Amino acid sequence: xxxxxxxxxxxxxxxxxxxxxxxxxxxxxxxxxxxxxxxxxxxxxxxxxxxxxxxxxxxxxxxxxxxxxxxxxxxxxxxxxxxxxxxxxxxxxxx
Amino acid sequence: xxxxxxxxxxxxxxxxxxxxxxxxxxxxxxxxxxxxxxxxxxxxxxxxxxxxxxxxxxxxxxxxxxxxxxxxxxxxxxxxxxxxxxxxxxxxxxxxxxxxxxxxxxxxxxxxxxxxxxxxxxxxxxxxxxxxxxxxxxxxxxxxxxxxxxxxxxxxxxxxxxxxxxxxxxxxxxxxxxxxxxxxxxxxxxxxxxxxxxxxxxxxxxxxxxxxxxxxxxxxxxxxxxxxxxxxxxxxxxxxxxxxxxxxxxxxxxxxxxxxxxxxxxxxxxxxxxxxxxxxxxxxxxxxxxxxxxxxxxxxxxxxxxxxxxxxxxxxxxxxxxxxxxxxxxxxxxxxxxxxxxxxxxxxxxxxxxxxxxxxxxxxxxxxxxxxxxxxxxxxxxxxxxxxxxxxxxxxxxxxxxxxxxxxxxxxxxxxxxxxxxxxxxxxxxxxxxxxxxxxxxxxxxxxxxxxxxxxxxxxxxxxxxxxxxxxxxxxxxxxxxxxxxxxxxxxxxx
Numbered sequence: 001x002x003x004x005x006x007x008x009x010x011x012x013x014x015x016x017x018x019x020x021x022x023x024x025x026x027x028x029x030x031x032x033x034x035x036x037x038x039x040x041x042x043x044x045x046x047x048x049x050x051x052x053x054x055x056x057x058x059x060x061x062x063x064x065x066x067x068x069x070x071x072x073x074x075x076x077x078x079x080x081x082x083x084x085x086x087x088x089x090x091x092x093x094x095x
Numbered sequence: 096x097x098x099x100x101x102x103x104x105x106x107x108x109x110x111x112x113x114x115x116x117x118x119x120x121x122x123x124x125x126x127x128x129x130x131x132x133x134x135x136x137x138x139x140x141x142x143x144x145x146x147x148x149x150x151x152x153x154x155x156x157x158x159x160x161x162x163x164x165x166x167x168x169x170x171x172x173x174x175x176x177x178x179x180x181x182x183x184x185x186x187x188x189x190x191x192x193x194x195x196x197x198x199x200x201x202x203x204x205x206x207x208x209x210x211x212x213x214x215x216x217x218x219x220x221x222x223x224x225x226x227x228x229x230x231x232x233x234x235x236x237x238x239x240x241x242x243x244x245x246x247x248x249x250x251x252x253x254x255x256x257x258x259x260x261x262x263x264x265x266x267x268x269x270x271x272x273x274x275x276x277x278x279x280x281x282x283x284x285x286x287x288x289x290x291x292x293x294x295x296x297x298x299x300x301x302x303x304x305x306x307x308x309x310x311x312x313x314x315x316x317x318x319x320x321x322x323x324x325x326x327x328x329x330x331x332x333x334x335x336x337x338x339x340x341x342x343x344x345x346x347x348x349x350x351x352x353x354x355x356x357x358x359x360x361x362x363x364x365x366x367x368x369x370x371x372x373x374x375x376x377x378x379x380x381x382x383x384x385x386x387x388x389x390x391x392x393x394x395x396x397x398x399x400x401x402x403x404x405x406x407x408x409x410x411x412x413x414x415x416x417x418x419x420x421x422x423x424x425x426x427x428x429x430x431x432x433x434x435x436x437x438x439x440x441x442x443x444x445x446x447x448x449x450x451x452x453x454x455x456x457x458x459x460x461x462x463x464x465x466x467x468x469x470x471x472x473x474x475x476x477x478x479x480x481x482x483x484x485x486x487x488x489x490x491x492x493x494x495x496x497x498x499x500x501x502x503x504x505x506x507x508x509x510x511x512x513x514x515x516x517x518x519x520x521x522x523x524x525x526x527x528x529x530x531x532x533x534x535x536x537x538x539x540x541x542x543x544x545x546x547x548x549x550x551x552x553x554x555x556x557x558x559x560x561x562x563x564x565x566x567x568x569x570x571x572x573x574x575x576x577x578x579x580x581x582x583x584x585x586x587x588x589x590x
Contacts, residue, residue, distance in 0.1 A: 003465075007465075011465045011468070012461060015417065015460050016445050016448055017445060017448045017449050017452065017461065018442075018445035018446050019449070030458060031461070031462065031465065033520055033522060034409065034458075034462055035465075037406055037409065037522045037525075038406045038410055038479075039406075040402070040403060040406045041403055041406050041407060041410070041475075041478050041479060041482055042478075043403075044400065044403055044478075044481075044482050044485065046481035046482060049481040049484050049485060051477045051480030051481050051483075051484065052481075052483045052484040054308075054338070055487065055537065056293070056294055058295070058340070060337050060338075061337060063334070075196040076196075076427075078196055079192070079193050079194065079428035079429070080427055081426070081428075081429070082431065090426055091434060091438060091439050091440050091443055093439070093440050
């Protein structure tokens with residue numbers, strides 16, 4: 001599978017990572033190499049094999065649906081790059 | 096007392112209990128060793144105040160007769176573990192300045208047992224790397240050098256700081272994490288012991304996530320006994336990790352008898368790779384003879400899907416990473432890019448992540464994004480998860496025939512030079528994990544045991560792979576191998 005620059009740009013956009021236009025050819029080439037390596041998987045017969053969901057045969061635990069934690073606003077906001085009036089602050093989202 | 100930094104965990108524990116030294120003395124000696132070892136760049140956040148406070152508390156506990164095995168023993172903590180009030184940034188610029196308001200379960204378990212934290216250890220950014228060259232703190236240097244050559248070598252990765260620090264006697268032991276080999280490969284490159292337990296043994300809570308279905312914490316120590324002691328202290332059932340195993344944690348150290356009479360050791364033919372150095376081949380053959388001489392039965396086995404482990408891993412791990420690392424968006428913690436006039440929230444995300452993530456992390460996040468994107472999910476991600484099921488079945492089938500453990504090389508080479516792989520294709524670097532990554536995909540315990548040196552005087556290791564939840568038996572086999580191999584070499588101090 002060869003990845004073109006347009007696809008590389010689309011993936012970067014989906015991943016929310018800014019990539020300058022002049023970096024796209026190298027990035028596309030790297031993706032192509034890695035995906036070429038991954039494509040060995042096509043040699044494997046996976047017919048009737050279920051995709052693994054859990055490596056150990058255990059079910060996820062359930063617990064009672066009740067509040068066990070909270071009232072930690074100050075701690076939650078402590079590491080925020082921009083916190084104001086008890087909220088995370090971000091650039092304008094809605095016009 | 097002889098040099099306190101040369102001690103093992105077991106030796107220091109016994110000395111503390113006999114009153115031959117104190118935790119404060121042990122801690123001060125190690126803090127001094129760290130101060131003099133800046134050239135290794137292993138410790139990146141120093142916590143001497145915390146260490147001395149913990150050491151004093153440990154001495155009080157020992158005096159009161161309430162001393163768990165780890166009590167008073169100075170260790171290093173990989174930067175991937177969140178430690179309350181202490182920088183914890185997974186060696187990434189995107190977590191610059193992040194000081195968690197909470198403690199990871201593994202480090203809390205160690206502190207509850209009385210362990211002393213000397214500081215945080217360098218690593219590959221977000222544990223993505225095999226040479227500790229992707230860290231925002233710069234490269235870690237291996238204390239080992241090729242004989243007659245001053246070239247700086249990699250300690251391996253991603254737990255390179257942990258490996259370098261233990262090998263250089265800067266701490267008695269260290270925590271590591273292993274997603275594809277990140278405990279075992281650096282342990283092998285530095286002549287120390289490292290075990291990745293069964294998936295679910297150590298809680299992942301508070302450990303910064305890379306690939307959640309593969310990540311496991313484990314100890315990196317000077318010998319197998321120390322690995323048993325520290326692993327027991329790290330393990331626990333934890334309701335805060337939904338994949339944590341609700342099983343009793345055995346006394347692993349008590350299981351170290353060295354008796355492996357009648358055990359069956361499998362030698363997988365698929366691990367005999369083309370182009371494998373003769374020295375690795377010889378080490379593997381020697382290890383096989385050692386286990387046979389110790390009374391084990393040796394059988395040839397086949398793990399037919401081995402070849403597909405690395406490509407499956409390089410779908411699954413990046414896919415999970417792209418999801419896990421979506422949280423680094425410049426809103427809740429860490430770095431936020433300076434924005435230009437008119438930039439909106441999308442520009443904030445894109446600039447923050449471009450500035451904050453290094454190139455290997457960006458590459459893996461984008462590969463993960465691609466394999467999970469509409470139209471490719473089945474072809475890549477689901478196919479890789481199917482192949483993963485087959486890889487696990489290979490091991491299940493072998494263990495069902497009565498095999499107790501599997502012996503393989505730990506790495507395809509000895510430590511290589513820093514910068515040597517700079518111009519190589521990323522895939523070349525990924526090949527470092529060829530012998531270790533199967534174990535993560537199958538969720539099994541695996542341990543790297545130093546077993547010899549190469550012609551240039553660098554350590555080489557063998558890997559033993561065990562059955563799920565049988566870390567005790569696995570460590571006992573590793574103990575027998577350690578006894579037989581008699582590896583005692585240490586790096587010459589140059590730093």
